[in-house]
Structure formats: structure tokens, C-alpha cells
Amino acid sequence: QVQLVESGGGLVQAGGSLRLSCTASGPTFSTYTMGWFRQAPGKQREFVVAISWSGRSTHYADSVKGRFTISRDNAKNTVTLQMNSLKPEDTAVYYCAADRDGLGSLAYEGAEHWGQGTQVTVSS
Numbered sequence: 001q002v003q004l005v006e007s008g009g010g011l012v013q014a015g016g017s018l019r020l021s022c023t024a025s026g027p028t029f030s031t032y033t034m035g036w037f038r039q040a041p042g043k044q045r046e047f048v049v050a051i052s053w054s055g056r057s058t059h060y061a062d063s064v065k066g067r068f069t070i071s072r073d074n075a076k077n078t079v080t081l082q083m084n085s086l087k088p089e090d091t092a093v094y095y096c097a098a099d100r101d102g103l104g105s106l107a108y109e110g111a112e113h114w115g116q117g118t119q120v121t122v123s124s
Contacts, residue, residue, distance in 0.1 A: 002026045002113045004096045009118030012086055016122070020081040022096030022115060030074040032113075033099050035106045036081050038092035038120075045095070050106045051079065059103045064090075086122045093117040 008020040020036070035050035049070045050059045058070055067086075072079040079096065097111035 002029065002032065002098050004098060004113055004115035006094065006096045006115045006118040009094065009120045011121045011123065014086060014088055014122055014124050016086050017082070017084045018086065018120060020083065020094055020096075020118060020120070022079045022081075024077045024079075024096075024098065026077075029077040029098075031100065033102055033106050034070075034072055034079040035097045035099070035103075035111065036070065036079075037095045037097055037111075038090075039095070039117075040089075040092040043092075047107045048094070049081065050097075050103045052103060057103060059107055083120070086120075088122050088124045090120060091122050092120060094120050 003025040006022050012018050036048040037045050038048050039045040048061050051070045055072050067084050069082045095117045096115035098113040099106040099111040
């Protein structure tokens, strides 16, 4: 069983940056595809980005390409989301996700394990 804990959310002005981290428990972190989703008020949860177990492959939603960067450290059981050039429309609760299948499965079918979420608010 994988447990995920997010940190790093907060309030930032448009154009600013935030760095989210997700720490996973359990010895099998390095076998999981990891990713981030977000849910804005009144909207459905949406895919943001995913990274393969090795870190060699990534998949980004079009809305964040060129602004967000995902990375992972399997030795520390962590995955990080660097968010730059933030926009008010990036405001949402961001969820860390883990799945034993590949990038496509995580992006389009959802995840096996979810964190509790961290709030990101971007003011205009």
C-alpha cells in the first residue's frame, strides 16, 4: 500500500512560482508511475502531469506545458512539481497520484493511490 503526502501549496501572485512535493511511504515507490492532478472549485479533477517509474518519460497536459516541470527522486521516495509562470486559472487543489500502470493509464484512467491534496491559489 502506498500513502502519499503533498506539501508546498500556498498563495502566489500571477507570474510567480511554487514548488509542490509529494512524499510516498512504502518500499515500492520506484515501481510506480507518479503524477499530479488538480481540481478547481466547481470543476472535475483534471490531469496535470505524469512521470514514469524511471523518470525518463513524462506526459504533460497542454495547459501546463512549458511552465510546469515534474521530477522524482526514487532514493527519497519523492516527486516534485515545479510550477512557473503561474496563472489565476492554475488555482486548484493539487493531488499527488500513484499507479502501477504506465503514463497513459494514469493520465486517462486515473490512479490507484491519491494524496489528500494541497491548495494552490494564484491571485491576479
